[in-house]
Amino acid sequence: xxxxxxxxxxxxxxxxxxxxxxxxxxxxxxxxxxxxxxxxxxxxxxxxxxxxxxxxxxxxxxxxxxxxxxxxxxxxxxxxxxxxxxxxxxxxxxxxxxxxxxxxxxxxxxxxxxxxxxxxxxxxxxxxxxxxxxxxxxxxxx
Amino acid sequence: xxxxxxxxxxxxxxxxxxxxxxxxxxxxxxxxxxxxxxxxxxxxxxxxxxxxxxxxxxxxxxxxxxxxxxxxxxxxxxxxxxxxxxxxxxxxxxxxxxxxxxxxxxxxxxxxxxxxxxxxxxxxxxxxxxxxxxxxxxxxxx
DNA sequence: TTAAAACTATATAGTCGCTATAAGGTCAAT
DNA sequence: ATTGACCTTATAGCGACTATATAGTTTTAA
Ligand SMILES: [Zn+2]
Ligand SMILES: [Zn+2]
Ligand SMILES: [Zn+2]
Ligand SMILES: [Zn+2]
Numbered sequence: 001x002x003x004x005x006x007x008x009x010x011x012x013x014x015x016x017x018x019x020x021x022x023x024x025x026x027x028x029x030x031x032x033x034x035x036x037x038x039x040x041x042x043x044x045x046x047x048x049x050x051x052x053x054x055x056x057x058x059x060x061x062x063x064x065x066x067x068x069x070x071x072x073x074x075x076x077x078x079x080x081x082x083x084x085x086x087x088x089x090x091x092x093x094x095x096x097x098x099x100x101x102x103x104x105x106x107x108x109x110x111x112x113x114x115x116x117x118x119x120x121x122x123x124x125x126x127x128x129x130x131x132x133x134x135x136x137x138x139x140x141x142x
Numbered sequence: 143x144x145x146x147x148x149x150x151x152x153x154x155x156x157x158x159x160x161x162x163x164x165x166x167x168x169x170x171x172x173x174x175x176x177x178x179x180x181x182x183x184x185x186x187x188x189x190x191x192x193x194x195x196x197x198x199x200x201x202x203x204x205x206x207x208x209x210x211x212x213x214x215x216x217x218x219x220x221x222x223x224x225x226x227x228x229x230x231x232x233x234x235x236x237x238x239x240x241x242x243x244x245x246x247x248x249x250x251x252x253x254x255x256x257x258x259x260x261x262x263x264x265x266x267x268x269x270x271x272x273x274x275x276x277x278x279x280x281x282x283x284x
Numbered sequence: 285t286t287a288a289a290a291c292t293a294t295a296t297a298g299t300c301g302c303t304a305t306a307a308g309g310t311c312a313a314t
Numbered sequence: 315a316t317t318g319a320c321c322t323t324a325t326a327g328c329g330a331c332t333a334t335a336t337a338g339t340t341t342t343a344a
């Protein structure tokens with residue numbers, strides 16, 4: 001199986017596959033005489049695993065760590081579960097930060113209707129005043 | 143006022159101020175004979191405006207557009223309000239995507255307790271199976 | 285058979301909003 | 315005279331790709 005076929009089967013770009021290889025997430029496959037990469041089923045499974053982790057918004061570093069644990073199958077899975085717990089709490093604090101942000105934005109928006117000159121725009125005035133305060137800065141983290 | 147003092151007064155790094163200048167968000171200030179930047183109050187207000195926009199998670203491009211409107215004060219503010227509406231809906235779809243993600247993660251986490259070998263870890267098994275589906279991909283957008 | 289299309293390879297730069305580092309010039313105080 | 319705090323520019327790094335450039339290879343079709 002060459003790179004294009006693998007890419008299509010998993011639904012990623014070929015560049016992404018090479019990128020994961022450079023990052024050490026996907027083991028370097030054998031090469032044909034012409035230098036083309038040749039993949040087997042293991043590679044396909046590994047790649048699909050990575051993609052499913054990415055759908056869960058796990059970082060490449062987190063995926064790396066999961067792989068380390070997978071390769072040591074008789075250890076306790078406590079660390080794996082803990083990794084997921086941490087990830088869940090990251091997601092939750094992102095949600096909280098975004099909800100607080102939404103609140104600020106909605107109240108800002110409420111301070112203007114559409115029939116004003118820019119000069120009198122409630123939105124611009126609201127930003128220009130000091131009534132906006134920094135949050136946990138978790139919304140922008142990532 | 144030199145760059146360090148301005149930076150301290152607004153709570154940013156001097157690098158950030160030079161960065162905004164390069165991006166065209168902050169007008170190039172006058173220079174002393176030795177090349178040092180000299181800022182006035184207008185610069186301070188402009189910079190504070192940028193920072194408050196950033197707290198609201200507006201992109202530099204969006205801030206740029208707001209500035210264009212500010213510099214044309216007798217136009218209608220409809221576009222400003224619309225920009226904010228768009229931004230609010232971006233934030234809302236990010237929240238929705240993250241909430242869906244949280245749900246997936248929590249259910250995945252529920253499939254394992256801490257007393258297993260990695261081999262039998264419900265979390266890893268859950269990821270390895272095909273039961274994970276892509277979302278709107280809004281959580282990772284940004 | 286040959287030419288075009290489709291595929292593969294590497295290397296490099298761009299995205300976003302900073303942040304960090306390097307290597308140097310300027311200024312005040314000791 | 316030297317330390318230290320400040321300023322300058324230029325360059326690289328973050329994360330997770332994505333895009334482009336350039337070139338070599340294989341497959342398909344005229
Ligand atoms: Zn995480
Ligand atoms: Zn308005
Ligand atoms: Zn926006
Ligand atoms: Zn487990």
